[in-house]
Amino acid sequence: DGGITQSPKYLFRKEGQNVTLSCEQNLNHDAMYWYRQDPGQGLRLIYYSQIVNDFQKGDIAEGYSVSREKKESFPLTVTSAQKNPTAFYLCASSIGRGPHNEQFFGPGTRLTVL
Amino acid sequence: DAKTTQPNSMESNEEEPVHLPCNHSTISGTDYIHWYRQLPSQGPEYVIHGLTSNVNNRMASLAIAEDRKSSTLILHRATLRDAAVYYCILRNTGTASKLTFGTGTRLQVTL
Numbered sequence: 733d734g735g736i737t738q739s740p741k742y743l744f745r746k747e748g749q750n751v752t753l754s755c756e757q758n759l760n761h762d763a764m765y766w767y768r769q770d771p772g773q774g775l776r777l778i779y780y781s782q783i784v785n786d787f788q789k790g791d792i793a794e795g796y797s798v799s800r801e802k803k804e805s806f807p808l809t810v811t812s813a814q815k816n817p818t819a820f821y822l823c824a825s826s827i828g829r830g831p832h833n834e835q836f837f838g839p840g841t842r843l844t845v846l
Numbered sequence: 847d848a849k850t851t852q853p854n855s856m857e858s859n860e861e862e863p864v865h866l867p868c869n870h871s872t873i874s875g876t877d878y879i880h881w882y883r884q885l886p887s888q889g890p891e892y893v894i895h896g897l898t899s900n901v902n903n904r905m906a907s908l909a910i911a912e913d914r915k916s917s918t919l920i921l922h923r924a925t926l927r928d929a930a931v932y933y934c935i936l937r938n939t940g941t942a943s944k945l946t947f948g949t950g951t952r953l954q955v956t957l
Contacts, residue, residue, distance in 0.1 A: 736889075765944070767945075772949070773949065774933065774946075774947025774948050774949055774950065775890070775945065775947040776947075777944040777945075780944065790944060791944070822889045822890070824889070824945075830939070831876075831877075831878045831937040831938050831939055832878055832895065832897075834880075834892035834895070835890075835892065835945060836892070837889030837890050837891065838889050839888060839889055840887075840888065840889050842887075
């Protein structure tokens with residue numbers, strides 16, 4: 733089935749460690765996104781990519797990094813510079829970036845930094 | 847970005863219709879109205895979107911006011927599986943790279 737996969741579902745890390753969250757899609761979508769969600773809040777955009785080898789910062793990019801070497805993959809690294817990394821991380825994709833295109837979301841990764 | 851205002855929570859009985867309102871008084875002519883929903887501990891799911899005319903799909907209907915300053919998501923027969931947080935979001939060409947989520951409306955469905 734076509735869709736977006738994120739792994740792992742739960743992730744625990746010690747403070748000061750970098751951690752990489754995986755996001756893969758087999759929908760042949762050009763655009764991919766990373767969002768962060770804190771308890772009781774809506775989603776906030778971290779990074780997005782419209783095509784391979786290109787990406788832009790979102791609203792809260794500090795302390796995060798991404799790469800887009802393949803169309804189907806958009807991994808997110810949470811670095812030690814991110815001051816409050818514990819959150820629910822969601823990856824999404826869309827066929828294009830037009831305002832009428834829907835975004836498809838993965839199941840999310842819940843990161844806890846101890 | 848144009849903002850949306852939604853009630854924090856609503857309740858419905860199962861098998862009854864649900865009308866979820868959204869106010870967007872500063873909407874521009876090029877803003878699309880999108881609705882997403884998020885079930886507990888899951889990623890958001892697209893529900894429906896429209897620009898000026900009312901829209902129907904298998905999940906819901908979207909009624910857009912004539913002046914476009916408000917809209918209503920209609921679930922025709924609520925089920926327990928419809929219990930979720932529903933987000934009303936405006937998107938135009940300039941902001942199309944992201945979905946700006948507010949806190950949404952938490953819908954509770956009871957037997």
